[in-house]
Amino acid sequence: MKTRRLSSTALTLALTLWAGAAWAQQDPPITIDTHVDIPLAYMREARFDVGKDTPLRVDLGKMERGGLNAAFFVIYVEQGPLTAEGYAHAVAQAKQKYDDIDLMLKRYPQRIRLATTPDQVMANRKAGKLSAMIGIENGYSLGHDLKNLDAAFARGARYIGLAHVGHNDLCTSSMPTADLGDPPLSDAGLSAFGRSVVERANQLGMMVDISHSSDACVRDVLQVSKAPIIASHSAAHALINHPRNLPDDLLRAIAAKGGVVQAVAYKGFLKLDPGRELAEKALQAQVAKQAGDKTYDSEKHDFLPAYVEGMRRIDAAFPLPTLDDYVAHIRHMVDVTGIDHVGIASDFDGGGGIDGWQNASETRNVTAALRRHGFSDNDIAKLWGGNLLRVWRAVEQDADAHR
Ligand SMILES: [Zn+2]
Incomplete structure (x- = not known):
């Protein structure tokens, strides 16, 4: 008996060390990633069945092993023409993605559950289940019809990212697209339709997400929204001069409204590397050509062997940003806004x-890096989800108050 007890103690110690988690006064914090994309054919092709080992950076096993409790899976559509045909295509693409997420939830109810409220996220964690939340990336998928925002809410969507790359009918993008005939950046921000989307999202209790929106649009949203807003995946412009990154005055304004900016671990926003950019563009052109397509489509081409192999070569030649580069953005945002307005994506x-x-299996490395850079357990709990859940609750309560 004695030896058995000893060995179970040793096992617990080993597991604790392995997890790198010495949470002094509390349980490990809830860990929420606010932006995870899903490819076309998600769950419908065997290689994208996330109950198994997949080439994806996020599947259920990777979340479980890495201690990532919850993720917003994203209904993304690429920006296309603002025509009846374009809208219809975007609405159909979005519907497919909602269906694909449903498929995951139906196939693996023992491992992951939908969460449409912060309470559900906490209840799922208590029950030992992962949480899937749903976010929208690009309001173009509403097809210029406000009723589709209500439909999205009914399907579980809890944030609406207004734009992507290229201006749309809601607002101007941080990255106009010449291919779509966009004028360059101007003071134009939120459109009349965009305004009605923000107002309706407030009424529904859906968070408004300004990642990818132009700075002018962010300022307009800050004026129009009654509730706090989020940036679901954005980095700091003061550190890296990229149009997608948020300048300090907007970080401050989002915080002043009670919102949160989820710092994003995206290479091009954390470190400028023109050589890598050129190499990636050349690879994308080559892979698209081989596949018989005119342009590179990340959803279609990202998992082709030629692309995966090419990216491996590029990663070797042009090192990716490190966790230290990433935490530098978190540190800067915290310095500018305070610890209550920053999160992780x-x-x-x-x-x-x-x-x-x-990938999600390495999630504990982020926690370790935050510790290394002097963040306390309490800080880390806020960054990993506490702040996001606070904002989400505030958005829910604001909707209730105005119903
Ligand atoms: Zn994005």
Whole structure:
């Protein structure tokens, strides 16, 4: 008996050390990643069945092994023309993605459950289950019809990212697209339709997400929204001069409104590397050509062997940003806004992933890096989900108050 007891103590100690988790006064904090993309054919092709080992950076096994409790899976559609045909295509693409997430939830109810409220996220964790939340990336998928926002809410969507790359009918993008005939950046921000989307999201209790929106649009949203807002995956412009990154005045304004900015582990926003950018563009052109397509489509081409092999060569030649580079953005944001307004997002399977946090199974490395840089357990609990859940609750309560 005695030896058995000793060995179980030794096992517990080993597991604790392995987890790198010495949570002094509390349980490990809830860990929430606010931006995870899903490929076309998610769950419908065997290689994208996330109950098994997959080439994806996020699948159920990787979340379980890495201690990632919850993720917002993203309904992304690429920006296309603002025509009846374009809208119809976007609505159909979005529907497919909702269906694919449903398929995951139906196939693995013992491992992952939908969470449409912060309470459900906590209840799922208590029950030892993962949580899947749903976020929208690009309001283009609403097809210029406000009723589709209500439909999205009914399907479980809890944030609406207004834009992506290229201006749309809701607001101007941080990255206009010449291919779509976009004018360059101007003071134009939120459109009348965009305004009605923000107002309706407030009424529904859906968070408004300004990642990818132009700075002018962010300022407009801050004026229009009654509830706090989020940036689901953004980095700091003061550290890296990239149009997708948020300048300090907007970080402060989002915080002043009670919101949260989820720092993103996306290589190009954490470290400028023109050589890598050129190499990636050349690879994408080559892979698209081989596949018989005019342009590179990340959802279609990212998992082709030629692309995966090519990216391996590029990663060797142009080192990815490190966890230290990533934590520098978190540190800067915390210095500017305070500890209550910053969170964590990977952008996995949408281009995210850095040295040390390449997939969900490496999630504990982020915690270790935050500790190394002097963040306390309490700080880390806020960064890993406490802040996001606070904002989500505030958005729910604001909706209730105005119903
Ligand atoms: Zn994005």
